[in-house]
Amino acid sequence: MSSTTGSETTTRDAASEDQDEAQTPPTSPLVEEIEPSNPVHEAMEDAEAERQAGGLGHMGRPLNARSPFMIGMKGAAGVAVTIALVELFLKARGVLVLIGLAFFIAAGLDPVVVWLTRHGLRRWMAVIIVLLALLAFVGGFIAAAIPPVTSQITSLIHELPNYAHQLQDHNSTLGKLNDKYGIQKRLTSLLSSDGSSLVGGVIGAGQIVISTVSSMLLVAVMTIYFLVGMPSTKLFLYRLVPHSRRPRAILIGDAIFTKVGGYVLGNVITSFIAGAGTFLWMLAWGIPYPALLGLLIFLLDLIPVIGSTVGGAIVTLVALTVSIPVAIATLVFYVAYRLAEDYLLVPRIIGHTVKVPALGGMVAIVLGGVVMGIIGALIALPVAAAIQLLLEEITFPRLDNG
Numbered sequence: 045m046s047s048t049t050g051s052e053t054t055t056r057d058a059a060s061e062d063q064d065e066a067q068t069p070p071t072s073p074l075v076e077e078i079e080p081s082n083p084v085h086e087a088m089e090d091a092e093a094e095r096q097a098g099g100l101g102h103m104g105r106p107l108n109a110r111s112p113f114m115i116g117m118k119g120a121a122g123v124a125v126t127i128a129l130v131e132l133f134l135k136a137r138g139v140l141v142l143i144g145l146a147f148f149i150a151a152g153l154d155p156v157v158v159w160l161t162r163h164g165l166r167r168w169m170a171v172i173i174v175l176l177a178l179l180a181f182v183g184g185f186i187a188a189a190i191p192p193v194t195s196q197i198t199s200l201i202h203e204l205p206n207y208a209h210q211l212q213d214h215n216s217t218l219g220k221l222n223d224k225y226g227i228q229k230r231l232t233s234l235l236s237s238d239g240s241s242l243v244g245g246v247i248g249a250g251q252i253v254i255s256t257v258s259s260m261l262l263v264a265v266m267t268i269y270f271l272v273g274m275p276s277t278k279l280f281l282y283r284l285v286p287h288s289r290r291p292r293a294i295l296i297g298d299a300i301f302t303k304v305g306g307y308v309l310g311n312v313i314t315s316f317i318a319g320a321g322t323f324l325w326m327l328a329w330g331i332p333y334p335a336l337l338g339l340l341i342f343l344l345d346l347i348p349v350i351g352s353t354v355g356g357a358i359v360t361l362v363a364l365t366v367s368i369p370v371a372i373a374t375l376v377f378y379v380a381y382r383l384a385e386d387y388l389l390v391p392r393i394i395g396h397t398v399k400v401p402a403l404g405g406m407v408a409i410v411l412g413g414v415v416m417g418i419i420g421a422l423i424a425l426p427v428a429a430a431i432q433l434l435l436e437e438i439t440f441p442r443l444d445n446g
Contacts, residue, residue: 141416142259146266148423151301152308153267154274171271185343188335296437300430303398307426310394314385315345318352322359325377329370331363347421348409352382398429 094101108114133140153174160170214223270277278297285293319342326334337359344351356378363371400408408428412420 139262141419142262143266145419145423146263147270148304148426149263149267149308150270150274151304153271153305154301155305155309157271157274167275168272171268174271175268185339188339192333192336296433299433303429303433304426307394307398307429310390310398311346311348313393314389315342317389318342318345318355318381318385321381322355325374326359326363329363329366329373331359331366331370331374333362337362347418348425349406350409350413350421352378352385356382398425400425400428400432404428404432 091101156174157167157170160173161167165173214220278301282290282294282297319338322341323334323338325331326337331337341352341355341359344355356375360371360375360378363374405425405428408424409421412422412424412427414420416423
């Protein structure tokens with residue numbers, strides 16, 4: 045009986061020793077290869093002791109930052125890093141703009157995800173719900189766009205012989221334009237020049253389509269990653285700030301994220317009102333393609349100032365196919381809606397979140413559109429609101445106390 049107990053004890057001791065050996069980090073083979081007289085041997089032994097303790101050592105004494113060598117090295121490194129960053133920004137400007145747009149969209153959708161998580165959903169489930177809602181909207185837009193576009197292309201193919209006949213008729217409108225501008229000769233030269241011009245145009249258009257699809261795919265993928273990892277992204281950004289200034293940086297950063305999220309959600313609400321109003325107006329007056337143009341107005345109205353103007357012009361031109369009075373009434377409708385949106389909807393929906401003066405907002409939109417095109421105009425107002433917040437909380441108090 046005692047021998048059995050002793051053997052079990054020996055077995056447990058051996059198992060525990062094997063487990064301890066498995067948990068102990070392996071010893072570096074360099075310790076055994078280096079001779080004890082080598083100056084590095086002592087450092088290797090200290091490193092092995094730290095490895096056995098499970099750490100990576102302690103920080104040593106800092107270098108003398110005031111030595112001429114260190115000052116020169118810092119200056120040269122600063123110049124080199126600045127030049128490298130400028131070159132990197134210039135070469136990757138297009139990609140960085142798309143990544144910034146993805147982060148902007150994710151920051152705008154994050155309040156919805158946070159609201160869903162506060163109501164008992166996990167973050168990944170909330171992200172999936174938001175993404176499915178976006179996917180449903182895109183699918184609805186495509187479903188509304190395909191039938192009219194297909195019908196228009198089909199009708200255009202059927203009307204091509206009639207258009208060719210009208211080009212030969214000198215009394216028709218197309219015939220007069222052909223006599224004045226030589227449309228038939230230009231088309232003939234385009235098709236008979238070995239197809240090089242036509243092929244080049246097709247290839248160029250194909251490259252534009254591929255580039256646009258790739259950019260949209262990049263923005264979509266990066267938006268998903270930013271939306272899923274938004275909490276960790278915020279923590280990373282806040283950790284870049286020194287510890288003594290970190291609480292104030294967190295408060296200001298959260299305020300900026302709140303402004304961006306409020307602007308995006310408010311902009312979506314006002315754009316939805318514009319799209320729904322367009323849909324109902326076109327149904328009431330019998331203007332064709334109400335669903336497609338309503339969704340188009342929704343998308344265009346997301347762009348401040350410019351979008352609603354362009355959308356109203358498009359719908360007015362389509363209304364000309366019904367009658368001139370309907371087109372005039374449509375133009376008046378969009379002018380009235382634009383005034384109502386600027387002075388009633390936007391101040392009540394977005395004004396309490398993005399408090400930017402009218403002049404400052406207009407300047408920001410114009411500058412954003414000039415520098416970055418449609419993307420710049422889209423993000424101009426929240427960027428201006430963030431800059432205004434930084435000026436009011438940091439710059440102006442220092443200038444007042446200076």
